[in-house]
Amino acid sequence: MAKPITTIQKRQMTEEEKRTEALAKLKAAVGDSEEAVRELLAFIEQLHESGLLEAANALLKAREDVAKIVVGQLNQKPVTTMINHAFAIAGLVASLDPEKTAKLLEHIAAGALEAYEQNSAETKKIGLFDLLKALNDPDINRAIRFFLSALKAIGKRFRNDG
Structure with missing residues (x-):
């Protein structure tokens, strides 16, 4: 007589199997959205040709330095004054009939x-x-x-x- 099953072992997928399954899902998604993927690739190509993709990439790489510069500029008196004026004007406009x-x-x-x-x-x-x-x-x-x-x-x- 056979022994009763007391535990169920879950099959662990190998890294290669995980990659193969992910690739199959990706292929299916691309097949389902072929036109959208083509448009996205054309968009990326246009960004690359115009140099904007490279600029965006450089901006992302230097994001900490860029953030420091932006915050420094926003903390200047003329900029904060302009922002305060914009909020005051927005408040005035919102109060009008x-x-x-x-x-x-x-x-x-x-x-x-x-x-x-x-x-x-x-x-x-x-x-x-x-x-x-x-x-x-x-x-x-x-x-x-x-x-x-x-x-x-x-x-x-x-x-x-x-």
């Missing part, structure tokens, strides 16, 4: 284009009486009121800041 901002910018752009066209056609010098007459124009009056309101609001905030 997009619909009102879009409408305001649309009005400004359209008005500037119309003014450009009118100004290029008109060569007459504007005098003091022309300015006073212009105040009676409802459109000019509306724009002046807008800018005066904006100046007043800015002035209030300056006063509140001290």
